[in-house]
Amino acid sequence: MKQSLGPCPKCRRHVSAGADVCPFCGVSRRGLLVAAGALLVAPDAAFAQDPQPAYGAARPPEHIAVWDRVFADWRTLYALGGSAESWAKRAPGTSVSYRLDTVNGKVDIRTTLVEVGADAVSLKNEPGAVRRLSRKPYPLKLEKEEKQELEIDGKKFNCDVRSYKSGMKVWLTADIPGGVAKMAFPGETHEVVKLSEKIVAAGKERTCVVWCSTGASGGMETREWRAEGVPGLVVKWEETVGKQVTKLELTEIKEAK
Amino acid sequence: MPPRPFYAVWEITLACNLACRHCGSRAGKARDRELATDEALGVVDGLARLGVEEVTLIGGESYLREDWDVILRAISDRGMRASITTGGRGLTPERALRAKAARVTSVSVSVDGLEQTHDILRGVRGSFRAALEALDNLRAAAIRVTANTQVSRLNFGELDGLLDVLLEKGIEAWQVQITAALGRAADWPDMLLQPYDVLELLPKVAALRRRCRDAGVTLEPGTSIGYYGPYETEIRHSRDGGPTHWTGCGAGCSVIGIESDGTFKGCPSLPTKEYAAGNLLEQPMEKIWNESPVLEKHRSSSGADLWGFCKTCYYADVCRGGCTFTAHSFLGRPGNMPYCWHRADALRSRGVRETLVRVRPAPGKPFDHGLFELREEPIPDELTPLEARREAILGTVPKMPATRIRWS
Numbered sequence: 001m002k003q004s005l006g007p008c009p010k011c012r013r014h015v016s017a018g019a020d021v022c023p024f025c026g027v028s029r030r031g032l033l034v035a036a037g038a039l040l041v042a043p044d045a046a047f048a049q050d051p052q053p054a055y056g057a058a059r060p061p062e063h064i065a066v067w068d069r070v071f072a073d074w075r076t077l078y079a080l081g082g083s084a085e086s087w088a089k090r091a092p093g094t095s096v097s098y099r100l101d102t103v104n105g106k107v108d109i110r111t112t113l114v115e116v117g118a119d120a121v122s123l124k125n126e127p128g129a130v131r132r133l134s135r136k137p138y139p140l141k142l143e144k145e146e147k148q149e150l151e152i153d154g155k156k157f158n159c160d161v162r163s164y165k166s167g168m169k170v171w172l173t174a175d176i177p178g179g180v181a182k183m184a185f186p187g188e189t190h191e192v193v194k195l196s197e198k199i200v201a202a203g204k205e206r207t208c209v210v211w212c213s214t215g216a217s218g219g220m221e222t223r224e225w226r227a228e229g230v231p232g233l234v235v236k237w238e239e240t241v242g243k244q245v246t247k248l249e250l251t252e253i254k255e256a257k
Numbered sequence: 258m259p260p261r262p263f264y265a266v267w268e269i270t271l272a273c274n275l276a277c278r279h280c281g282s283r284a285g286k287a288r289d290r291e292l293a294t295d296e297a298l299g300v301v302d303g304l305a306r307l308g309v310e311e312v313t314l315i316g317g318e319s320y321l322r323e324d325w326d327v328i329l330r331a332i333s334d335r336g337m338r339a340s341i342t343t344g345g346r347g348l349t350p351e352r353a354l355r356a357k358a359a360r361v362t363s364v365s366v367s368v369d370g371l372e373q374t375h376d377i378l379r380g381v382r383g384s385f386r387a388a389l390e391a392l393d394n395l396r397a398a399a400i401r402v403t404a405n406t407q408v409s410r411l412n413f414g415e416l417d418g419l420l421d422v423l424l425e426k427g428i429e430a431w432q433v434q435i436t437a438a439l440g441r442a443a444d445w446p447d448m449l450l451q452p453y454d455v456l457e458l459l460p461k462v463a464a465l466r467r468r469c470r471d472a473g474v475t476l477e478p479g480t481s482i483g484y485y486g487p488y489e490t491e492i493r494h495s496r497d498g499g500p501t502h503w504t505g506c507g508a509g510c511s512v513i514g515i516e517s518d519g520t521f522k523g524c525p526s527l528p529t530k531e532y533a534a535g536n537l538l539e540q541p542m543e544k545i546w547n548e549s550p551v552l553e554k555h556r557s558s559s560g561a562d563l564w565g566f567c568k569t570c571y572y573a574d575v576c577r578g579g580c581t582f583t584a585h586s587f588l589g590r591p592g593n594m595p596y597c598w599h600r601a602d603a604l605r606s607r608g609v610r611e612t613l614v615r616v617r618p619a620p621g622k623p624f625d626h627g628l629f630e631l632r633e634e635p636i637p638d639e640l641t642p643l644e645a646r647r648e649a650i651l652g653t654v655p656k657m658p659a660t661r662i663r664w665s
Contacts, residue, residue: 005500005572005575006501013486013489014489130424164354165351
């Protein structure tokens, strides 16, 4: 059986659990036991994550991954859906706060507008780094354009449908906030499923458009509530994988002048 | 009973559009025989049956294979996380979207220093800008991006500046590792770190990790960085309540490596000649995993199999000689790891240090190695910091052998 090791409280080098004194600095066994106890209350243990692979692709922290899926999603490719433009209308210093609730615990995250540029808006995430949301559509190769009727929530919309060489398809209509009704990719579909649902968030009732995302392989569903009055639009986001639910809920908006 | 692997790294082609001077596989031209699409999809099934949770596609450059996203999608469809490690050259918006459509979970772009250093190491002018463009294209396609960096004497002084660039590009995690003398890296010994350099490297990695933590980014030390010094807990701090230190090489235990001709190893970077456990075109994956004597020998290795300094080490039973491929690539066999903080510190307390001197060049095959000798010498009175040695190393850049590079 392998020996069990813990760091020495004085010199921080790992020492066998059975040692009476640290062989490197000479601190006593009592000190070693205190060090072993300290290990059980690591400061960020409440926000655990999977072990990292030893080679190649290290995994990002969970709250950053969720932030990206919510704010820097497919719609940013086309600079459609209004998330970046919603920020661009506001003054730097404006912020939105959310409570992220995952199987690993809860964490409060805040996004603050740093700068509005011609090509992108810069947002500071706490905890996290500065991110940029593009305001310009990416140079994608268009294959086909057509008209199609789409029924959402019992109402019919005449959409412009654009198909791209990469396999993506987007349904556009000015009659839906954000201008996008549906986006489809080989393997994934994102679509508006409700045009108007009222929910209370950050102390106020908000009328939301509800988006639903599903994968072709099934098993995972994401719902997102978006409202015009919220910087970045996102009021609530929920992802369900089997019995596991991850939730993001708006808790506060601070508008800078 | 063999353990269950959770992570596989799969070289799907050796074709590459870069000519990296530290490439362990000497990539450039595809292997004479690489797995056909149906054979590759059979490998995906095999990995799923073994219980693998994540598969990282590498090359060469994985997307130079026409069916790269078919393989990627098959991995996702079988419920495994599918990721890519790439040099980024030619990772266009279209390729990024194909990766997204195939449900890639994250892409790690290799960036080995600031512009001049990266371009020298990657052997192609413009490759630094290409790597940064790849990060932009991936981010625009809403793909989670990470980065990885090989640390050598050439780029040690640029790590802080490089982190600034990577944070600006929105990376979410960064893996750093020591360049081992594998493949082409063995042809340029002056560029490689010396064993005593880890006394400077470990505090640097710990400081970078603190910077990353403040930015919400994970810094992941590679398997060759350690071991057991005062920085060990900080750099290997486990947030899942697991050990806070190196626990031995995971090759053939939790990790699988596959080469594009079907060669199966316990880790992608292990020298092929000595560690090929079988070929997937000749044997089912389960049979190789469960019955290969090569894998079994590595799994059952213990402190008793070590030699040199490692044999006498306080941590021998837990450490088992550090990173197997790094140790083997220098000294021709595993069990004595030259890059180790604990080792360098023990020698320092005696007033000596070890240097690695190449005594036999590598033959020039993918995943090959030469032979280095460890020599002990007194520590000089005046030490030159690692960062100050870059200019001298630039004068030793070797000429590249003629390599066929695919440009698209």
